[in-house]
Amino acid sequence: MTKKQYHCEKCGCLEYTADQIQATGGDFSKLFNVQNKKFTTISCKECGFTELYRNETSTGMNVLDFLMGG
Template sequence: MDRGWTCPKCGCQEYDLDQFQATGGTFAKLFDVQNKKFRTVSCADCGFTEIYRSKTSGASNIFDFLTN
């Protein structure tokens, strides 16, 4: 997002960045392992949000499994 971002819905150039993790697959759901990571870009004006997949490391998946 260093190059800036323009909302494709309303044209606003102000945005918020965030991230979230989700489960994927039966094993991950059974053991509540958040093995999918996503980044979001949300328009500060209208709330339109784009979601981008991020890579997760094996170490973070193991840590998540052990701490849940």
Template sequence: MEKRMFVCPKCGHYGFVQDQFQATGGTLTKMFDIQNKKFITISCERCGFTEIYREETTMGSNILDFLIGG
């Protein structure tokens, strides 16, 4: 994710922590535990307020995720 100026909308602090997580989508992906949804999180260092942004996944990364078991 491109680094940009961050200002927390709750407390006005400039420091943040970036992280990511993956989640399952529909019924089949839940059944086979395929995490085909990827998200980036930006959290304020001071108050913990977190914004979540969806990141596009590719077919290759979804297949690799399935093969290595998530």
């Protein structure tokens, strides 16, 4: 697999920053504040345009998150 070079769709910049966010999804997880949705963010360093990519979360981490209080 080759590494694809980043190119911002909005301004054409070639530099980015990557980060992760977590969010709740569904009624049960909202009720108990379990953040069972995980996303990687790719943000353009020039204009800030950000794309989200969904990641898989493990059941064990979801249970641990619930037990630790979200």
